[in-house]
Amino acid sequence: MAEEKKEAVTKAKKMADPVKASIDIATQEMIKRAQELGVETVFDRAENMKACQIGAQGTCCKNCSMGPCRLPLPKGGIEGEDERKGLCGATANTIAARNFARMVAGGAAAHSDHGRSVAEVFMSAARKETDAYKIKDINKLLAIAPHFDVATQVEVDGEQLDRDIDEIAVEVGEKALNEWGKAEGELIYAKRAPEALYEKWKKNGVLPRNIDREIVEIMHRTHMGVDQDYKNLVKQCTRAAIADGWGGSMLATDLQDILFGTPYPLQSEANIGIMKEDHVNVIVHGHEPVLSEMIVAAAQSKEMIDYAKSKGAHGIQLGGICCTANEILQRHGVPPAGNFLQQELVIVTGACDAMVVDVQCIFQNLANVAKCFHTKLITTHPIARMEQDNVIHIEFDEHHAIEDAKRILKIAIDNFENRGADVMIPRHKAIQIAGFGVESVEYHLGGTFRGSYYTLNDNIINGRIRGGAGVVGCNNARQRHNDGCITMIKELIKNDVIVLTTGCNAIACATEGLLTPETAAVFCGPGLAEVCETVGIPPVLHMGSCVDNSRILLALTEMVKAGGLGNDISDLPAAGSAPEWMSEKAISIGHYFVVSGVYTVFGGMLPTTGAPVFEKYLFEELENIYGGMWDMVVDPIEHAHAIIAHIDKKRKALGIDKARERILMDMADRQKLETA
Ligand code: SF4
Numbered sequence: 001m002a003e004e005k006k007e008a009v010t011k012a013k014k015m016a017d018p019v020k021a022s023i024d025i026a027t028q029e030m031i032k033r034a035q036e037l038g039v040e041t042v043f044d045r046a047e048n049m050k051a052c053q054i055g056a057q058g059t060c061c062k063n064c065s066m067g068p069c070r071l072p073l074p075k076g077g078i079e080g081e082d083e084r085k086g087l088c089g090a091t092a093n094t095i096a097a098r099n100f101a102r103m104v105a106g107g108a109a110a111h112s113d114h115g116r117s118v119a120e121v122f123m124s125a126a127r128k129e130t131d132a133y134k135i136k137d138i139n140k141l142l143a144i145a146p147h148f149d150v151a152t153q154v155e156v157d158g159e160q161l162d163r164d165i166d167e168i169a170v171e172v173g174e175k176a177l178n179e180w181g182k183a184e185g186e187l188i189y190a191k192r193a194p195e196a197l198y199e200k201w202k203k204n205g206v207l208p209r210n211i212d213r214e215i216v217e218i219m220h221r222t223h224m225g226v227d228q229d230y231k232n233l234v235k236q237c238t239r240a241a242i243a244d245g246w247g248g249s250m251l252a253t254d255l256q257d258i259l260f261g262t263p264y265p266l267q268s269e270a271n272i273g274i275m276k277e278d279h280v281n282v283i284v285h286g287h288e289p290v291l292s293e294m295i296v297a298a299a300q301s302k303e304m305i306d307y308a309k310s311k312g313a314h315g316i317q318l319g320g321i322c323c324t325a326n327e328i329l330q331r332h333g334v335p336p337a338g339n340f341l342q343q344e345l346v347i348v349t350g351a352c353d354a355m356v357v358d359v360q361c362i363f364q365n366l367a368n369v370a371k372c373f374h375t376k377l378i379t380t381h382p383i384a385r386m387e388q389d390n391v392i393h394i395e396f397d398e399h400h401a402i403e404d405a406k407r408i409l410k411i412a413i414d415n416f417e418n419r420g421a422d423v424m425i426p427r428h429k430a431i432q433i434a435g436f437g438v439e440s441v442e443y444h445l446g447g448t449f450r451g452s453y454y455t456l457n458d459n460i461i462n463g464r465i466r467g468g469a470g471v472v473g474c475n476n477a478r479q480r481h482n483d484g485c486i487t488m489i490k491e492l493i494k495n496d497v498i499v500l501t502t503g504c505n506a507i508a509c510a511t512e513g514l515l516t517p518e519t520a521a522v523f524c525g526p527g528l529a530e531v532c533e534t535v536g537i538p539p540v541l542h543m544g545s546c547v548d549n550s551r552i553l554l555a556l557t558e559m560v561k562a563g564g565l566g567n568d569i570s571d572l573p574a575a576g577s578a579p580e581w582m583s584e585k586a587i588s589i590g591h592y593f594v595v596s597g598v599y600t601v602f603g604g605m606l607p608t609t610g611a612p613v614f615e616k617y618l619f620e621e622l623e624n625i626y627g628g629m630w631d632m633v634v635d636p637i638e639h640a641h642a643i644i645a646h647i648d649k650k651r652k653a654l655g656i657d658k659a660r661e662r663i664l665m666d667m668a669d670r671q672k673l674e675t676a
């Protein structure tokens with residue numbers, strides 16, 4: 001063991017039990033391996049530091065230096081008047097609502113700032129300031145241009161001619177960038193929502209003015225001594241969350257699709273076992289695909305492959321963690337090596353020659369783990385640096401993007417020969433089909449002839465598909481890795497609920513083999529299995545990264561437009577879920593789903609439990625305003641059944657509950673019905 005490794009040896013008193021820590025065998029093997037090597041991981045740290053229960057309840061305020069004021073819920077709950085107060089008099093409901101709002105602000109800021117970076121690269125590409133990026137998906141550009149009132153045709157001598165693509169791109173880019181800080185008007189994409197939903201937002205005064213403003217206003221309102229009405233605070237959460245889902249995130253998705261290509265289904269693999277002992281392994285991690293796209297291009301170049309071979313490797317194996325992984329998976333088939341909780345374990349293989357990180361969900365402890373091995377840890381973003389001296393910073397610039405990517409790859413290739421004897425790559429990996437989007441779901445389930453979501457709706461109306469669920473989000477070291485996601489989703493598909501997934505939940509589904517059409521025959525109820533087998537899709541559709549939850553919003557909108565399932569998203573037999581959530585982004589996503597009309601269930605613990613009145617507002621009263629509401633169910637099977645009960649409630653309201661009963665009848669029952 002190297003000297004550095006001895007220094008970094010775990011100080012943890014207790015070790016995680018690998019089998020209790022994860023359902024994934026590769027993860028279990030690597031936790032054990034880390035423990036044998038004396039390398040501390042998040043799983044061990046979770047054993048040794050318990051969460052603060054007051055913070056977990058949402059009722060610790062540190063918004064001024066008279067605090068922190070801690071207002072735990074008394075054992076047995078509140079009887080009579082709730083007399084808990086901070087020094088300034090802030091109630092538990094105000095404190096929990098302020099904390100919740102700040103989580104929405106953090107999440108919306110992360111997604112939207114990501115979107116802004118993409119919009120800036122988009123502008124560089126449109127203005128031809130860089131050779132590395134081009135407008136790749138012209139059809140998507142032409143499809144979104146009308147939302148920005150950008151003409152795609154021009155009249156010349158009384159004749160309508162196609163407008164120059166670069167001109168359209170520059171105008172779309174300028175108008176898109178304006179969405180972050182315009183002085184007047186409302187968020188343009190709000191009008192992409194079903195009309196009934198847009199009108200609801202308008203009536204309730206929650207249409208976002210611009211993206212940045214709604215986030216800044218949360219920070220102002222939650223400053224000491226400003227907004228003290230939990231309902232008014234939730235109203236501002238709503239504006240900021242809509243600005244995220246229907247703004248920053250949706251713009252990020254659209255502009256990425258135009259720059260890098262709209263995803264279509266493709267085959268790949270997933271899990272740590274995608275790493276190869278005889279290849280240079282480069283793992284990209286984070287969220288923004290602008291650099292990783294260039295790394296993919298550079299890694300496929302003859303120059304880089306030859307260079308890797310000259311150093312004794314058979315080639316370059318790219319892999320990913322978290323949502324950068326999902327971005328390059330859905331467009332290029334690059335396999336994810338793992339999700340959020342597996343990031344340290346990828347380095348523990350001893351075969352990770354470089355880990356390249358951008359923004360969000362990156363453990364600070366990666367640098368300590370990298371110190372124990374030969375791995376070069378490379379930060380690339382000016383807003384996300386690490387202080388440890390073994391971290392290399394190569395600041396990415398779109399104006400010399402491909403050169404930056406090659407420089408990074410060369411560092412990895414040069415590092416190949418420095419691997420120690422401690423290489424252990426688990427064998428486990430699974431096949432997956434990923435790359436679904438609004439367009440491809442339309443193609444697979446609607447057909448090119450109809451070009452709509454008609455067939456999907458038809459299958460819901462006739463009961464083969466009971467309903468749909470968007471199951472998204474993270475892992476959380478307070479829960480068994482991947483267990484909540486997978487147990488819950490298996491219960492949903494067993495009950496004929498089709499699942500749309502993104503983020504680390506999608507990677508969990510991939511590693512458990514749920515993203516193949518063959519899964520349908522094994523795990524699905526008869527109706528969903530029949531549909532999946534007929535059209536050749538998995539019962540769980542991988543829709544991309546965290547910002548691509550906007551694809552789920554648009555898919556729900558398409559279902560409303562296709563007809564037969566009501567006039568608004570809140571009428572659909574559909575729900576949202578994040579069984580293992582952990583990040584502020586998840587709270588922002590959850591809230592924009594709720595205020596878009598979706599019943600949204602979180603696992604683990606929501607920071608609302610210490611403030612029952614505020615929680616009741618989120619869990620019950622929001623439904624009367626937006627048609628969607630929050631819920632929290634810890635047990636994954638009960639979590640699934642809460643979703644199924646909601647779907648059945650919506651089916652009944654639509655008058656399609658009887659159709660499903662007929663589907664579930666056997667042949668004799670059906671014959672009786674037909675002859676009756
Ligand atoms: Fe305490 Fe009020 Fe200050 Fe919060 S704002 S820390 S509740 S005094």
Ligand code: MSK
Pocket residue numbers: 287322323340360361472473474475502503504505545546582583585586
């Ligand atoms: S990466 S936000 S752990 S899904 Fe998008 Fe995964 Fe959650 Fe990060």
